[in-house]
Amino acid sequence: MFTPVDERNSISIDDARKVIKESVDKLTLKTENVKTSEAAHRVIAEDVTATNDFPTFRRSGVDGYAVIKSDFTDFPKQLKVVGNIPAGADFDRPIVSGEAVRIMTGGYVPDGADWVVMLETTKMINDDTVEISELQHKDNITPIGDYFKKGDMLLEKDTEINPGGISLLSAFDIQTVPVYKKPKVGIITTGSELLKPGEKIVNGKIFNSNGPLIKALCIENGAEVVSYTQIKDDSNLLKQAIEDLQGKTDIIITDGGVSVGDYDIIADLAKSADRLLFNKIQMRPGSVTTAFVDKGTIYFGLSGNPGACFTGFYLYVEYALRHLQKQTSRCIECLGTLNAEYTKTNDYDRILRGKYKITSDHIDVGRVGGDASGNLNNLQRATCFFEIPRGDSITPKGSVLRTWLLPFK
Amino acid sequence: MFTPVDERNSISIDDARKVIKESVDKLTLKTENVKTSEAAHRVIAEDVTATNDFPTFRRSGVDGYAVIKSDFTDFPKQLKVVGNIPAGADFDRPIVSGEAVRIMTGGYVPDGADWVVMLETTKMINDDTVEISELQHKDNITPIGDYFKKGDMLLEKDTEINPGGISLLSAFDIQTVPVYKKPKVGIITTGSELLKPGEKIVNGKIFNSNGPLIKALCIENGAEVVSYTQIKDDSNLLKQAIEDLQGKTDIIITDGGVSVGDYDIIADLAKSADRLLFNKIQMRPGSVTTAFVDKGTIYFGLSGNPGACFTGFYLYVEYALRHLQKQTSRCIECLGTLNAEYTKTNDYDRILRGKYKITSDHIDVGRVGGDASGNLNNLQRATCFFEIPRGDSITPKGSVLRTWLLPFK
Numbered sequence: 001m002f003t004p005v006d007e008r009n010s011i012s013i014d015d016a017r018k019v020i021k022e023s024v025d026k027l028t029l030k031t032e033n034v035k036t037s038e039a040a041h042r043v044i045a046e047d048v049t050a051t052n053d054f055p056t057f058r059r060s061g062v063d064g065y066a067v068i069k070s071d072f073t074d075f076p077k078q079l080k081v082v083g084n085i086p087a088g089a090d091f092d093r094p095i096v097s098g099e100a101v102r103i104m105t106g107g108y109v110p111d112g113a114d115w116v117v118m119l120e121t122t123k124m125i126n127d128d129t130v131e132i133s134e135l136q137h138k139d140n141i142t143p144i145g146d147y148f149k150k151g152d153m154l155l156e157k158d159t160e161i162n163p164g165g166i167s168l169l170s171a172f173d174i175q176t177v178p179v180y181k182k183p184k185v186g187i188i189t190t191g192s193e194l195l196k197p198g199e200k201i202v203n204g205k206i207f208n209s210n211g212p213l214i215k216a217l218c219i220e221n222g223a224e225v226v227s228y229t230q231i232k233d234d235s236n237l238l239k240q241a242i243e244d245l246q247g248k249t250d251i252i253i254t255d256g257g258v259s260v261g262d263y264d265i266i267a268d269l270a271k272s273a274d275r276l277l278f279n280k281i282q283m284r285p286g287s288v289t290t291a292f293v294d295k296g297t298i299y300f301g302l303s304g305n306p307g308a309c310f311t312g313f314y315l316y317v318e319y320a321l322r323h324l325q326k327q328t329s330r331c332i333e334c335l336g337t338l339n340a341e342y343t344k345t346n347d348y349d350r351i352l353r354g355k356y357k358i359t360s361d362h363i364d365v366g367r368v369g370g371d372a373s374g375n376l377n378n379l380q381r382a383t384c385f386f387e388i389p390r391g392d393s394i395t396p397k398g399s400v401l402r403t404w405l406l407p408f409k
Numbered sequence: 410m411f412t413p414v415d416e417r418n419s420i421s422i423d424d425a426r427k428v429i430k431e432s433v434d435k436l437t438l439k440t441e442n443v444k445t446s447e448a449a450h451r452v453i454a455e456d457v458t459a460t461n462d463f464p465t466f467r468r469s470g471v472d473g474y475a476v477i478k479s480d481f482t483d484f485p486k487q488l489k490v491v492g493n494i495p496a497g498a499d500f501d502r503p504i505v506s507g508e509a510v511r512i513m514t515g516g517y518v519p520d521g522a523d524w525v526v527m528l529e530t531t532k533m534i535n536d537d538t539v540e541i542s543e544l545q546h547k548d549n550i551t552p553i554g555d556y557f558k559k560g561d562m563l564l565e566k567d568t569e570i571n572p573g574g575i576s577l578l579s580a581f582d583i584q585t586v587p588v589y590k591k592p593k594v595g596i597i598t599t600g601s602e603l604l605k606p607g608e609k610i611v612n613g614k615i616f617n618s619n620g621p622l623i624k625a626l627c628i629e630n631g632a633e634v635v636s637y638t639q640i641k642d643d644s645n646l647l648k649q650a651i652e653d654l655q656g657k658t659d660i661i662i663t664d665g666g667v668s669v670g671d672y673d674i675i676a677d678l679a680k681s682a683d684r685l686l687f688n689k690i691q692m693r694p695g696s697v698t699t700a701f702v703d704k705g706t707i708y709f710g711l712s713g714n715p716g717a718c719f720t721g722f723y724l725y726v727e728y729a730l731r732h733l734q735k736q737t738s739r740c741i742e743c744l745g746t747l748n749a750e751y752t753k754t755n756d757y758d759r760i761l762r763g764k765y766k767i768t769s770d771h772i773d774v775g776r777v778g779g780d781a782s783g784n785l786n787n788l789q790r791a792t793c794f795f796e797i798p799r800g801d802s803i804t805p806k807g808s809v810l811r812t813w814l815l816p817f818k
Contacts, residue, residue, distance in 0.1 A: 198584070
């Protein structure tokens with residue numbers, strides 16, 4: 001009925017991610033237009049270019065007087081003040097030799113003027129005369145199109161928009177943007193041991209903690225959770241739950257039912273799928289994490305074990321969700337320096353939940369709470385993973401280890 | 410009417426943050442109950458403790474047989490299989506000497522049993538007899554309360570809940586949690602030069618890009634934006650806009666009107682406030698960033714200049730928003746190594762918008778796009794700030810600089 005773990009072909013973490021990416025790359029991503037003001041952390045689906053030169057007029061970089069440079073053959077020089085251009089105002093005619101116009105930072109530099117002198121180097125002689133004691137070495141004028149010419153790239157296709165990008169689009173009055181739709185996710189937690197919220201605790205049963213974990217992680221990572229169900233260990237119920245999601249999701253995540261016990265049902269499902277991606281990974285916890293593709297939907301079978309579920313989500317599901325938005329994982333892969341000896345050994349690479357601290361010359365990583373994979377106590381506190389390499393020797397303090405810094409932590 | 414910048418007392422970035430924190434600490438934070446499933450990134454306002462022992466029953470760590478250890482005087486040993494406990498099931502009586510019960514990982518260990526042998530070391534002899542070839546060195550039983558005793562701390566007051574915390578609360582069926590209310594923010598952008606979306610571009614006018622920036626940054630950083638207005642440079646309009654927000658906000662952010670020009674109105678407002686926090690900071694851009702407290706509301710006057718507005722938000726407003734949620738800033742302060750010489754010098758510390766890259770032994774920082782503070786082009790792309798210290802010498806490549814890694818980038 002299922003492939004026992006022992007008979008499964010195990011692959012590395014990197015190879016597992018590689019096949020996920022290949023599967024995601026085959027999908028055609030749908031797009032939609034959203035309001036720019038609501039586009040933070042959505043990914044732009046087409047190049048967006050400047051709709052006009054920017055600035056659109058010659059802008060003063062300082063507070064002072066717009067003048068004509070050739071007027072300054074000697075200093076101090078007195079000029080006739082013929083106007084005052086506050087922020088937001090235009091000026092109705094070009095200035096001519098001998099004239100100056102009062103101007104604000106960011107203000108419109110009138111035609112004819114080719115220099116703006118800073119207020120600090122000027123003195124009012126009377127109501128309509130200003131004396132200028134020196135010219136600065138630069139003209140203090142930002143020319144039309146100095147920052148962007150019409151047609152220049154503003155935000156490239158596949159850029160994740162952040163508040164800075166919203167600001168940039170707003171400067172061009174671009175009020176909507178084409179973005180990829182949020183990946184749609186269905187979550188099915190399986191387990192006859194699972195209680196529903198509010199039920200009475202009885203021997204053998206536990207409350208569902210992985211379902212809420214997966215749901216919160218999906219939302220945090222930009223997915224739209226279109227369905228969330230909890231079912232008993234029963235192949236028919238699972239098949240029905242999956243059928244109900246037909247065509248409605250990009251990803252289906254199941255939790256539980258991936259191990260070698262009598263009631264494991266995901267392996268069975270994987271066997272009849274269009275393509276098995278993997279059903280065993282060379283890592284602990286979560287070696288039995290399974291992924292497959294069927295009818296254009298990517299399935300992840302996470303372990304029912306809290307630590308393994310948590311680890312599997314960040315390493316594989318987050319990775320897929322991000323690639324479904326044309327982004328790389330937000331888990332920053334780097335090297336961490338172990339802050340205390342780790343004595344346990346394993347045939348598989350062990351991914352420990354830990355905490356990191358950025359110091360002046362390295363990233364310090366260490367354990368946080370127990371690493372029993374059934375123990376929930378460090379899921380809140382963990383801010384990174386680090387990898388204890390397989391083998392039969394202890395891992396000394398100071399070891400430099402593969403590390404992933406977790407996002408939103 | 411206003412204090413010219415020259416007459417203002419300048420303070421350091423750290424001192425500015427210190428007075429912000431002092432002001433926030435004086436406020437009484439309001440709390441509310443929210444659903445645990447919707448509590449991600451909310452901050453818990455009371456200690457939450459375990460409502461029961463966890464696990465609530467003796468749980469098997471492996472798939473195998475529950476047995477009585479004292480039965481094993483020699484190996485192999487045959488035992489009578491008297492039952493099968495799948496996940497979620499109870500068992501109705503204690504087992505006695507000579508008996509074994511089939512059990513799943515996570516399953517209920519029946520009374521009487523004190524050891525679980527792994528399936529891999531057993532062999533079925535017939536329908537109701539199992540032969541056991543060895544005992545593992547540990548009992549494979551997680552005792553009641555092994556992870557948490559009733560009353561143990563689950564999440565301490567002032568913890569920012571993440572999906573891991575949601576998972577933990579769900580394991581105890583804690584369906585609501587007391588959290589601090591989101592900081593309420595009112596945003597007022599001032600400037601007679603500002604167009605409204607959809608208006609026609611004319612000389613002297615620009616679209617409002619700082620307002621959308623500030624709004625998106627507030628939302629990203631956990632605030633509730635209760636009001637967003639755009640007004641002309643006019644003291645009366647500003648006073649009216651502020652009056653309209655009376656009692657509705659924890660923070661009011663104004664943008665523009667903080668410089669030394671004729672139309673600057675924030676300085677005036679600050680003068681009549683209960684307490685001026687600062688109106689000049691020893692940094693560029695944004696030296697005129699202003700903050701004050703009036704009637705229990707904290708006001709931030711950000712510079713109208715895009716680069717200065719962006720920098721001021723992260724260094725001061727984000728800092729305040731986080732402290733209003735009993736959290737430290739999410740901008741990770743560290744040391745970065747400059748990847749190219751920087752030749753400009755300044756009397757003030759210059760905060761440059763840059764990009765960082767974590768390498769094996771340092772954090773590489775460098776410029777991204779132009780650093781003209783009027784240029785919007787790098788607000789989207791900047792992932793960090795780094796500080797070019799004041800002085801008249803160039804900053805060589807390899808300089809180790811104060812750096813802030815920006816969140817959500």
